[in-house]
Amino acid sequence: MAAKPSEKVLTGLQDSLVDLIDLSLQAKQAHWNIYGSHFRAIHLQLDEVTAQVRLASDDVAERLVAIGGEPDGRASTVASSSQVEALSGGRLADDKVIRQFEERLQGVSDRIKARLEDVEEADPLSADLLTGIATGLEKQAWMFRAASGDAS
């Protein structure tokens, strides 16, 4: 049996899991409802986000259960505890989607980074996993930022 996991690590992983699942659902939602002259570029970019974020959520959940936690990725849990700002329903204009995903991707990464120090101390293996995921999210965030015409 694995050693008793730290509460902070369990919370850090579960909170990241919920954010990542929500992000993957939002990316698909936008993939379907987007319109505007940049439709195709963003439509495809969002599918890359979905694929990358799904892999990340799978890794996080399996790390959680490997250290003795109980990952919770059910729709109701995601709906009630995700910290990602909700998307509005209906069609979504492309320029708005670009700004929304730049913020959401950076936001999920920022929350992961804020938890890193606590996790690192108790479980460097989980911290290493989260570090790689955050790096990937920031690369995606940059791509939307660049597409928003923001040179900074």
Added chain:
Amino acid sequence: MAAKPSEKVLTGLQDSLVDLIDLSLQAKQAHWNIYGSHFRAIHLQLDEVTAQVRLASDDVAERLVAIGGEPDGRASTVASSSQVEALSGGRLADDKVIRQFEERLQGVSDRIKARLEDVEEADPLSADLLTGIATGLEKQAWMFRAASGDAS
């Protein structure tokens, strides 16, 4: 511009979409939390369900938008309107998972089939799409039924 879509078709597709997304989240939830001597077989089977159901939900959502609808696959919508019975949190014994997924897969297919006649009349293209999806769900349901030791 596409012709004005029938309300029944829009509802039929949107209801199917929500069920399918919920099913994919539940399949992942069980994929992570399952335990028992049949762990590996069901763990892998659930990933096949996830992959198949994700493709199906993508097809349904893109058909919805193609006929002028606005697919809604956000976490809160799934949490509030899915007709798939919720999974309990925490670890899940393998035999229970087998029974739960046999029922849920068959249930989603049954609801799709109940809508087929209405959809067929108004939009045979959508009906054809849903027919193929239901056939796939019933094949998966059989596999769980057979694994439950139910010879009928």
Added chain:
Amino acid sequence: MAAKPSEKVLTGLQDSLVDLIDLSLQAKQAHWNIYGSHFRAIHLQLDEVTAQVRLASDDVAERLVAIGGEPDGRASTVASSSQVEALSGGRLADDKVIRQFEERLQGVSDRIKARLEDVEEADPLSADLLTGIATGLEKQAWMFRAASGDAS
């Protein structure tokens, strides 16, 4: 558990299954015993028939069991209940093989089509599956018909 299947659907699928398995055995039989100046073309064509028909029989049998039937594809059942005309033993001349397979492929498709209406009513999912299979058989039948020098 799945709903009680209609007798007509079970019979329609079982009869198709037996014909398809017999067809795959005959295609291999001819693949081995054929001779004549068109040996290679027909030898290869017969392997495409085998591959396509094996997939079809697998789909039919799995649909049968998914709706609660008990597919029977044993050698004795195939030998006694297949409606495909038997091949004679020994070497087979290529022109004769071409005519025989044009007839057998069309024949199996014709019998499937004759059952479609009954099946459609009781189980549109099974009907949809059989429709696709029959279309594939008729495409193969055309290829043998064209090779027989029949321009009609």
Added chain:
Amino acid sequence: MAAKPSEKVLTGLQDSLVDLIDLSLQAKQAHWNIYGSHFRAIHLQLDEVTAQVRLASDDVAERLVAIGGEPDGRASTVASSSQVEALSGGRLADDKVIRQFEERLQGVSDRIKARLEDVEEADPLSADLLTGIATGLEKQAWMFRAASGDAS
């Protein structure tokens, strides 16, 4: 030999064939002559259309000949009988291409759908084939519609 095909089925397939071939030639024509800031996205999208429509025209022609028809896809036949509105020669601005292909893809699908009932009655196999093709065309039409900035 296959049974005598219905005149309505033959006509339905031949008319669809001509429209699909014309669509593939127009997609290539636009693929080459398009210009504008969305060049790359539409240039690539048009090649997807070409690939999908070429497969569809091949399936339709082979179904036609399988039921005893004589598919006619020669340049002169396409030029004289296609119902797809012609493209003008010379360079094509990207926004205009987007609108033209949204209309043409939807138009070919609408004409196929208008023929479905007649074909279904006489030859459900051909109807099933055309249904799948029309679904694919409408998905492509949506992608151009979304790119035109039309949120409906």
Added chain:
Amino acid sequence: MAAKPSEKVLTGLQDSLVDLIDLSLQAKQAHWNIYGSHFRAIHLQLDEVTAQVRLASDDVAERLVAIGGEPDGRASTVASSSQVEALSGGRLADDKVIRQFEERLQGVSDRIKARLEDVEEADPLSADLLTGIATGLEKQAWMFRAASGDAS
């Protein structure tokens, strides 16, 4: 023209062919009708048996015809001359399937081995082919034996 083949070689190959074809049909029959808590593992294992045995029967039949024989793999021949014990119809419990296939795979191999000496003398090439096939069957037999909980 090839030299006149020995009667013993022809019989040895034909008898092996019939057993192998019957084994492939039985493996598919069990693949469809199996149930029990080990459903998935055995369902998949049986498809590996089918694939391996189909390749083996193809090699045997083509060797037969290459040395001047006339392979006979028709359903009626298989039904009447196979030495593999028949499966009962209907659903099949997984533990019973495991025992049945351990016996049948070993049995077909034992019959091939009993013929090897005669074949070796007259046609070492055919003997070499059969040797490789028997080795493969015994590896499969072991896998079912191990799954039956038989440690010997």
Added chain:
Amino acid sequence: MAAKPSEKVLTGLQDSLVDLIDLSLQAKQAHWNIYGSHFRAIHLQLDEVTAQVRLASDDVAERLVAIGGEPDGRASTVASSSQVEALSGGRLADDKVIRQFEERLQGVSDRIKARLEDVEEADPLSADLLTGIATGLEKQAWMFRAASGDAS
């Protein structure tokens, strides 16, 4: 901006483009309507011609636009300006197809070769591209010539 292209080069490429598109449509037309004992071999060969000629026409059109031309590959342009002799409608006997394609492939290559000197002088890059295409066409022409039983 690219330098002003020579009229001879533009004409040489446009004339080649039209011939190549027509050839690809004729190859598909024959692919569908051919019959005779050599059906399969020629049916497959014609699909190789189609694939090769489509690539060639794409290269020619993109070269045309790269040097400032406006490639015209619309059905009406192909119908009115192609120099490839038209195929008759309806079914086509295999031996006739063989002779027709030997002539048409060689013919298109001969016309390309006749233009090479003019093109070479003004635009060696276009000449190099056309040279490779003509070589490929002559290889295909030989294959039909050999199949026609013409040893020369």
Added chain:
Amino acid sequence: MAAKPSEKVLTGLQDSLVDLIDLSLQAKQAHWNIYGSHFRAIHLQLDEVTAQVRLASDDVAERLVAIGGEPDGRASTVASSSQVEALSGGRLADDKVIRQFEERLQGVSDRIKARLEDVEEADPLSADLLTGIATGLEKQAWMFRAASGDAS
């Protein structure tokens, strides 16, 4: 030339190397000798362990030599210095194998983690490599733990 490596890093890597090689030999040993109703699932799982652990041992050994060490993975060294508890000879019951590998995988990871702090200080690159390996071992350990019916 690389800088002089720390003794602690060399020891940490060499000890890990020996454990990993022993684990790969034990996984193969069990892969061959396992029996019981879960044969197939564990037989396959053990091959995944083997593949993953072989890659890990290769990475560790090459890191060792890259920093100037002399990796020792000879049979006698593994036999005398591995800290992984030995397997008994002969056939191995599946439930026992499951428990043994859960313990051994977790044990190797625990020993690697105990060395991480020392290694991190002297050579963060080696620490990073070992961190990723331990994470992979713990994921494998969880899979065996879950299969043992241990829900914690």
Added chain:
Amino acid sequence: MAAKPSEKVLTGLQDSLVDLIDLSLQAKQAHWNIYGSHFRAIHLQLDEVTAQVRLASDDVAERLVAIGGEPDGRASTVASSSQVEALSGGRLADDKVIRQFEERLQGVSDRIKARLEDVEEADPLSADLLTGIATGLEKQAWMFRAASGDAS
């Protein structure tokens, strides 16, 4: 160093090598010069022969050198010592090619089989290699025999 090889084994391998290289050159020669209505089928079949025979000659030569021999596959050696009957120059009619390759493939196999007993005694490893090669040649020989219309 390897043990001193038997003269019979060296000769058996060298003679086989020369025949196989000659066969591969002849297969290419016919691949290029064949004509007749079966051009495509035989043209492709001959390339399969070339590929298979080249692999065989490589295996034989590397076995020769592995046991201490000096394989000689130079053009002059092949020209002077091959026992395969020479092809005439110039174009080759397809029916004649079929007969020639049936004889040559069977002939090379017959010569290999005649050497097997001697080789087996001194070097069973080389004998095993030659056995597999001869089986492959006889399968190819059958394909040409069947194409020649010879049912025996």
Added chain:
Amino acid sequence: MAAKPSEKVLTGLQDSLVDLIDLSLQAKQAHWNIYGSHFRAIHLQLDEVTAQVRLASDDVAERLVAIGGEPDGRASTVASSSQVEALSGGRLADDKVIRQFEERLQGVSDRIKARLEDVEEADPLSADLLTGIATGLEKQAWMFRAASGDAS
């Protein structure tokens, strides 16, 4: 040893090499620093340019050394002798990048074409290589030109 190469050929290849390497560095520089609403399309297009130009520079350098030259692709050589206009540092707006790469791609091609005649005379093999590279550059230049909204 290869014959003594002409000075003009050596210079022509070396000058092309430097331009091509510089182009590949600039394409990467823009790939990273670009921003604007067309970010994704141009970001991806620039990676295609990089891949194509790297292959071209490798071919040119290996041709140079094959004829006895000494290719020089060091950073300082590229910085001092490239004729491609330098990019400014910092972020780059997408519309500007489009214009810059249209010009640079066309420019490198123009310089290669200007050297072709001299090279052709002394070394037709090198000229043939450069011709193919220039054709590829002009195709890329067209794509940027078309994206700049320039219809000519």
Added chain:
Amino acid sequence: MAAKPSEKVLTGLQDSLVDLIDLSLQAKQAHWNIYGSHFRAIHLQLDEVTAQVRLASDDVAERLVAIGGEPDGRASTVASSSQVEALSGGRLADDKVIRQFEERLQGVSDRIKARLEDVEEADPLSADLLTGIATGLEKQAWMFRAASGDAS
């Protein structure tokens, strides 16, 4: 159940298994510790040996268990019963590695060949398997012998 296996066969396979596992460990040991100007060539060659020998040991162990034996490939068994001469620890000069592996590969093959006659009599299937493995080892031995500059 399989027939009772002969003691000689069991011993022959077990002894071969131990040698093969030891060889794979030694090949990796040398792969890591080798140095000298031929580093890369031998480093890569040793990985081919590892891959080939691992496959061989897996086949031997699975044959052993298939006939009722209990393969023993544990580190302690390998260390105590392998007949392959041990490698010294520490770095290994490339020329020495070449000689050592030529000898070890040939040695393992020689021991397998010495057992072949006994095994052949009792179990021709195992003999056939070992024959193929020995052939592969001798091919590898030749490659090291050739690299040692030994022309014999």
Added chain:
Amino acid sequence: MAAKPSEKVLTGLQDSLVDLIDLSLQAKQAHWNIYGSHFRAIHLQLDEVTAQVRLASDDVAERLVAIGGEPDGRASTVASSSQVEALSGGRLADDKVIRQFEERLQGVSDRIKARLEDVEEADPLSADLLTGIATGLEKQAWMFRAASGDAS
């Protein structure tokens, strides 16, 4: 928008970028100009270095821009600010290349490692990325060191 990046992180990444690009150009330069009896081994090894280092420089530049920096990888910047010792022009003897690349690869890694602590504090994500790159460089350095005949 991303948070304001630390100056030390920006500098650390930019300096690494320049070194990596220079290394990739030098690896290609040596790939082309190398000669000596180890030509092929080192020629191939250098292409692996190029591929690995190009990926690393891409990751570093994209991390730089993701955190708000402006990566500069232009030829003039590389030429003026790279800390990698320049290669001399002209042909390069293989033994010298081996020594040069061992030093340069180790040197770039050493400089990255010297920056790690500063970067780690301000941006652990960038530090994690650089750690993986340095590990890869040291593995390559070892390969050249081993090839130089340096056993330490």
Added chain:
Amino acid sequence: MAAKPSEKVLTGLQDSLVDLIDLSLQAKQAHWNIYGSHFRAIHLQLDEVTAQVRLASDDVAERLVAIGGEPDGRASTVASSSQVEALSGGRLADDKVIRQFEERLQGVSDRIKARLEDVEEADPLSADLLTGIATGLEKQAWMFRAASGDAS
């Protein structure tokens, strides 16, 4: 029918064909008989030569027959008319092989180049084909020259 080919073109292609086939046989001969410390590098390089030269000879022969010639690649023709200097029999030292293949590859290319002007005039398509082949040969020649330690 193709136009009457020029005698010079036929001769140029036939002479190239014979040289290329001889080169491929010699490359295999050396691939087998080479020994020396550079065994592996040259052994592998020679297989690349074989593959490249076989493709070239196939292209040349098919061009020959496409223009109405009769390619002659029989062993006796190659033995009597090849202009490539013969290899001696028996084992071949690696350094000698390197020098021999540098000369032979350059020699075949030189003879092709000497024929180019005549061929170009009569048949630019054949000249273009031969140009590409000669470029490939010179690249291979350089690799052997570089490996011989010849810096020029």
